[in-house]
Amino acid sequence: MAAVPEIPARCVIWFGQPLAAERTALAAAGWQVRGVATDGAVAIGMRGNDLVVGLLDLRSVAPSHLTHLQAVLDQHRHLRVLAILPAGAAAVHPQWQPLLACCTETFSAPLDVSRLVQRLQELGDEQQLQPPSGAQALIGESPALQVTRAALRKFAPVELPVLITGETGTGKELAAHALHALSSRHARPFLAVNCGAIPAALVQSELFGHERGAFTGAANRRLGLFETASGGTVFLDEIGDLPLDAQTNLLRVLQEGTIERVGSNQPLAVDVRVIAATHVDLEQAVERGQFRRDLFYRLNVLRLPLPALRDRGSDITLLAEHFLASFRQRHVTRARGFSSEALQAMQQFRWPGNVRELLNRVQRAAIVSEAELITVADLELEPEGIEVPQRLLHDVRQAAERDALLRALRQNDFNITACARTMQVSRVTVYRLCRKHQLALPELR
Ligand SMILES: Nc1ncnc2c1ncn2[C@@H]1O[C@H](COP(=O)(O)OP(=O)(O)OP(=O)(O)O)[C@@H](O)[C@H]1O
Ligand SMILES: [Mg+2]
Incomplete structure (x- = not known):
């Protein structure tokens, strides 16, 4: 059975013992409470939009546990911690001081639970308004x-x-955002454009701007994307669709850091980082003469291949649980989880539309579900047509996997890194698959 996520979407890690009434009030507000012994070990992992808040209950902490707790909080600096002080603790005990320095706010006993719940909800809303950016926006723990x-x-x-590649719906745009958010340009604009969506005649003007009167209808000077994004990042989505003349100008941006507005031959310096994405094979487009080879080499220096969802193992469950949890925060639904058959079906499905398809299926299932557990039927993942015996299906899949692996290995002269790239899986996965299919690399080479 697939792994159940360790921590639910809204959780309080309670260092100490909550009173029954406190636990009930938090549960009623949608918060799970995880009690942790104040001298016990605790590992707190967070994913994506999960909201985890620590509550340091000094009402019941033995003085001998304070040093241990300090070490735990030091290890979890990313955790927001609130503290509850014992009744009558007007003056803060000197021993508590370093611990309280790790806490963002304090509540005094007797604890006003409704105030605590209200505060937690505010923290939750704040976090939801600011979805995580950066690498943690990409949910998943698989090796790939x-x-x-x-x-x-x-x-x-x-x-x-950076050139981001990957099938449709694998998170290319999300990755582009993350690259920007993690760069020194994060406070400057991030502007995205879908190269395939702009009419060919307007691409140049859209990207590089135009002077007044540059063409019929150009009544005023207009700044293009590269000038508007000054100091920031331009994300060129579906770069394979960029017309050849615009490719030439983009090459100039990358080589010389300059643009020319349409209708002007005055080069202007621009300070932008370019991130491009494609779901087509640009190498093939180069071979067909549809994409400039020199531009391809310039873009291809740092390549970020996003793995297909079917190669991400139990991330499928992790993502499904996450999408359901965030749906539940916004809408009323009976669905609280997935049946084990549904989890299994999701794990076995090929996901041609990748993460986007998973998101859509989970949301749809959450709407139509009549029970607490989403079923295979809710997800519309029932096998169609004639029932193929599971055993046969399994054998066919295994054979196809072995063929694909061998083909990729041969294509790349048994170079594991290149093979992993072709298959869009990690090198570890290539080695694992070789072992699984009993392919002895030294002999094959
Ligand atoms: N690892 C992930 N964790 C959480 N959400 C993800 C992840 N990957 C993708 N998503 C979500 O899946 C959806 C599709 O992602 P995105 O638009 O980035 O894909 P894409 O590769 O750009 O797709 P396309 O090729 O169709 O343009 C978005 O809603 C995105 O937030
Ligand atoms: Mg996209």
Whole structure:
């Protein structure tokens, strides 16, 4: 059975023992309470939009536990911690001082639970208004996604262009946002444009601007995307659709850092970082003469391939749980989780539309679900047509996987890194698949 996420979407880590009434009030407001012994070990992991708040209950902490608690809070500096002081503790005990320095606010006993709940809700709303940016916006713990996240962190501070590749719905735009958010340009604009969506005749003017009278209808000077994004990042989505003349001008931006507005031959310096994304194979477009080779080389220095969802293992469950939890925060639904068959079906599905498709199916299922657990039917993942025996299906899949692996290995002269890139999985996965299919690399080479 797939792993259940460790921490629910809204959770209070209570260092100490809440009273029954306090636990009930928090539960009624949608907060799960996880009591932690004040001398016990605790590992607090957070994902995506999860909201986890620590509550340091000094009403019941033994003085001998204070040093241990201090160490725990030091290890979890990212955690927002509120404190409850014992009744009558007008003056703060000197021993508590370092602990309270880790807390953002304090409540005095007797605890006004409704005030605490209200404060927690405010914190929750604040966080929802500011969805996480940066690498943690990409939810997932699979080896394939860890590789992506590590590359993202490495590429973000470098001023070079990044080429994000991956099937539709794998999170290319999300990754572009994350790159910007993690870069020194984060306080400057992030402007995205879908190169395929602008009429070819307007692309140049859209990207580089135009002078007054540059063409019929150009009544005023207009700044293009590159000038407007000054100091920030331009995200060129579907770069494969960029017309050839605009490709030439983009090459100039990358090589010389200058643009020319349409209707002017005055070069203007621009300070922008370019991030591009494509779901088509640009190498093939280069071979067909549809994409400039020199531009491709310039863009391809830092390449960020996003793995297909089907290669992310239990991330599928993690994402599904996350999408359901955030749906539940915004809408009323009976659905609280997934049946084990639904989890299994999601795990086995090929997800041609990747994360976007998962998001859509989960939201739809949450709307139509009549029970607390979302079923295979709610997700519309029932096998169609004639029932193929599971065993046969399994064998066919295994054979296809082995073929794909062998093909990718041969194509890349048994270079694991290149093979991993072709397959859009991690190198670890390539090694794992070789072991699974009993392919002895040294012999094959
Ligand atoms: N790892 C992830 N964690 C959480 N949400 C994700 C993740 N990856 C993608 N999403 C969500 O899935 C949806 C699709 O992502 P996005 O638009 O970035 O994909 P894309 O690769 O740009 O798709 P397309 O190729 O169709 O343009 C978005 O709602 C995005 O927030
Ligand atoms: Mg996109």
